[in-house]
Amino acid sequence: SAVISQKPSRDICQRGTSLTIQCQVDSQVTMMFWYRQQPGQSLTLIATANQGSEATYESGFVIDKFPISRPNLTFSTLTVSNMSPEDSSIYLCSVSVTGYGYTFGSGTRLTVV
Amino acid sequence: KNEVEQSPQNLTAQEGEFITINCSYSVGISALHWLQQHPGGGIVSLFMLSSGKKKHGRLIATINIQEKHSSLHITASHPRDSAVYICAGGNSGGSNYKLTFGKGTLLTVNP
Numbered sequence: 031s032a033v034i035s036q037k038p039s040r041d042i043c044q045r046g047t048s049l050t051i052q053c054q055v056d057s058q059v060t061m062m063f064w065y066r067q068q069p070g071q072s073l074t075l076i077a078t079a080n081q082g083s084e085a086t087y088e089s090g091f092v093i094d095k096f097p098i099s100r101p102n103l104t105f106s107t108l109t110v111s112n113m114s115p116e117d118s119s120i121y122l123c124s125v126s127v128t129g130y131g132y133t134f135g136s137g138t139r140l141t142v143v
Numbered sequence: 144k145n146e147v148e149q150s151p152q153n154l155t156a157q158e159g160e161f162i163t164i165n166c167s168y169s170v171g172i173s174a175l176h177w178l179q180q181h182p183g184g185g186i187v188s189l190f191m192l193s194s195g196k197k198k199h200g201r202l203i204a205t206i207n208i209q210e211k212h213s214s215l216h217i218t219a220s221h222p223r224d225s226a227v228y229i230c231a232g233g234n235s236g237g238s239n240y241k242l243t244f245g246k247g248t249l250l251t252v253n254p
Contacts (some may be wrong), residue, residue, distance in 0.1 A: 031188075045253075063241075071246070072229070072247060073242075073244045075242075122186060127218065132176060133186050134178070134185065137184030137186065139184050142241035
């Protein structure tokens with residue numbers, strides 16, 4: 031199955047700033063998924079990132095707040111823009127590989143102060 | 144709308160005990176994933192199953208399609224098994240489907 035390297039693992043950021051999270055996959059995958067896990071909550075899908083096209087966002091998430099890049103089949107970034115304390119969460123990227131299920135990144139624990 | 148319900152929400156066990164975590168899901172879900180999340184936040188995929196039973200080491204996952212129910216069992220539990228266990232449902236047709244996640248079961252195994 032695929033292996034994902036996600037960076038940074040954690041960060042503490044000032045409100046109003048932005049943070050870019052990177053995910054590097056060791057094989058080519060068509061779609062990458064970005065999730066948010068707020069404290070005490072289950073994972074929520076933010077968007078699906080397809081190489082060469084704009085990401086597809088789920089209800090409640092917008093591109094201005096969570097811009098995503100997908101420059102090639104092995105890499106994607108998620109930016110959390112103009113952060114507020116409500117953005118404090120764990121952010122995870124994921125890919126699915128036919129026959130192997132899902133592989134997740136190690137997560138980025140974000141705290142906004 | 145796909146839904147996934149997990150129980151119990153919290154589970155404390157003594158080392159060596161047999162553990163069972165349950166997951167019920169709604170119509171529209173044809174594949175069930177069991178995931179393990181450690182305190183740092185990273186998630187490891189344990190199983191993906193759409194029928195029958197799978198075993199990996201001390202972990203066993205079963206699914207009953209008619210009853211729309213899946214269980215994760217841990218035999219001879221150990222403190223290193225302490226983590227959040229999450230079941231997630233999706234559709235097995237194709238590799239690019241969305242998952243619906245349960246809220247997780249926090250397992251604590253005491254020595």
